[in-house]
Structure formats: structure tokens, C-alpha cells
Amino acid sequence: MELNNAIFQRRTIRRFKQIKIEDSVIGELIDAARVAPCGGNSQQLGYIVIRTPEKAGRIFEITAWGGHVKPHRNPVPEKSAPTAFIAVIAGKTDSKVVHADAGAAIQNVLLKAVELGLGACWIGSFHKEKASEILQLDESISVLYLVALGYPDEKPVMENINQGDSTKYYLDKDDVIHVPKYSIDAITQWY
């Protein structure tokens, strides 16, 4: 797939077909994550793939979804919920730089997901202690982010906005999510 198609067609997906994702496909996502840049090349991130229905269901229970369109657009277990998750983990001394590293690695995952026909939702809002419990993590490790995965069952669209406009995504009457994004001019200064 062309890079531009991945970058500009990528949208957060919150409704998934109930089709299993093959391990080899998820492996391609991790392969993209691992080659992302990171501070000092220190590679402090690890990845836990959660793809058995039992474990994925337990992780789903501790996640929060789409603040601006809930409860209407909350995924429903066995109907529209993600079929797998990737937990992005790091040592508990996680700095802002490690979060930036996670952002870059996750962006590679999200772009690769578009190419592979997958949908994804990057989740920062979840019960961290319960995630560690479900994944039986050592006390020295924490889950920074979750990436929900599945074959997409919706097609959100992007809208360009200017400075001062609302950034809240919204559902239209046809149940399509619209995602406002600032124009280049709204967010850029030139020196």
C-alpha cells in the first residue's frame, strides 16, 4: 500500500467484525513497531499479544471507549468488540520519552494495520492495575497503552477544521463517525 493511503485513510475503528486475526498478521504489526525510532535507541518497550477469546474478553472489560460518542458507540462483546489487543508495556520508571517512543511504535502498528485490512483503536483509558493482574505482570512492569484490533465494521471520515472549531468527533444520522482535524495553517508557524 502507498504510504499516503495508510497515513490519510487511517482512522480509529470502534466496531469490528467477529473474525479471528491470524498470528502471522499480528506478527507483521509487531515487526513494524520494533523498527520505530526511540530515545537513545534504548528500546524499552515490550508487546503482549492478547488474542484468545477469553483473555481478549477480559481485557475488553477494563477498557473505556470513544468518550465523545458513548454509550451509543461502545463495542459489544461477541458482536462488535475487538478480537485481539496488543498491550504496550515498559518498566514502571516510564518517562515522558518512553511514552513518546510508544506513540511512534504504535503509529507504525496503526499504519501497518491499514495495509493489512485491519482496524485499530489506540486506548489510553483503561484500568491499569487490572490489566497488570490479567496479564500477570511483574510489579516492575506496567501497561502504557492498549491497541484494540479487528477487521473493521465501520468507515469514519475526516473533516478539516480551523483554529477555534470543535475537535470533538461526532456521529451523523447515518451512524458514521466524523473526525475533525486542524488544517496545516491552523497549527503551523514559519520562521
Add this chain to the structure above:
Amino acid sequence: MELNNAIFQRRTIRRFKQIKIEDSVIGELIDAARVAPCGGNSQQLGYIVIRTPEKAGRIFEITAWGGHVKPHRNPVPEKSAPTAFIAVIAGKTDSKVVHADAGAAIQNVLLKAVELGLGACWIGSFHKEKASEILQLDESISVLYLVALGYPDEKPVMENINQGDSTKYYLDKDDVIHVPKYSIDAITQWY
């Protein structure tokens, strides 16, 4: 360009040809940054493009480069230094999530740079107060990261490593930078 080529050919560049980058080209990088995902779609990031030789030179003076290969590989002004920078800015209440947002947006910039024939170095190590002073930023705003840009004048290569191996990048006898990256198996658990 194919997405995979951008993801896997992208390497941090620290030696640049002294050729001006057109504004329209830098605009394409910002266009990729603005459509990246972010927490709650709140879009708290802004971008300052620094491309006049005077301003770019002043920013260069306050940056630190390639800890594992310095001083040998420090870029030299008017010889191998970046010809432009993008400063990624946000309000001073910058949270870990905003740093993760910055990571995702910067990754889009870095991938798009590969496609456009540019090299880039994501810099977290710089004098933040002096950056704010040079850019005449309001007290409520800070620079999270700098992205150095220019047409590349080196070709670093990636090496696969296993858990326990050193992650330090290094120069070989031919003055090529080698960048070790963990294999998928070294950083992934499956549930």
C-alpha cells in the same frame, strides 16, 4: 512509496547535504503530522518550522546529537548540519499522553520524510529554555521535541539483535552507523 519501504528503510540521519528544502515539501510533512491519532482527538500539538539559515543555525547550537557516536558524528555547521527544523510545541501542562501524541505525529513526519528523499533526526535532547527564547514563545507554551531535517548524506543500516545484546548504535571502519533492533521474539509475549 510503499509503506513497508518507508517503515523499514527509515533510519535516523545525522549528516546532511547543504541543500535548501522547499516550503511546499515541509508542508507535506506537517500535513502527515496533523492527521495522526491523539488522545480524545484533542490535537494539543503545534508546529514551528525553522528554515531560515540564521534561525536554523541558532536552534542547531542548542541541540545534542547521537550520544553513542559523538563527538565524531556531530554535524558541522555549513557542512553537514540540518538545513531546517520542525519544533513540536504544546501547552506547558504537557502530559505523558501529549508526549505519546507527539511520538505518533513525529513518526508520520519521519515516514513521509523517507518518501520525499529527506533525512531526519528526532531530537529530545536540547536546551528547552533557550529554544523557547529563540522562538519567542509565550510562557504557556513549551517545545516538546525538535525534528532536524535535510537531504541525507549518510546511509545507516539496521541489525537484528536478541534479548541481552547491546542496543547501542555504533560506527564501523567505513564510517557507517549500525543500529541494533530487537527481533520480534525478543520483545513479544503471546496470550
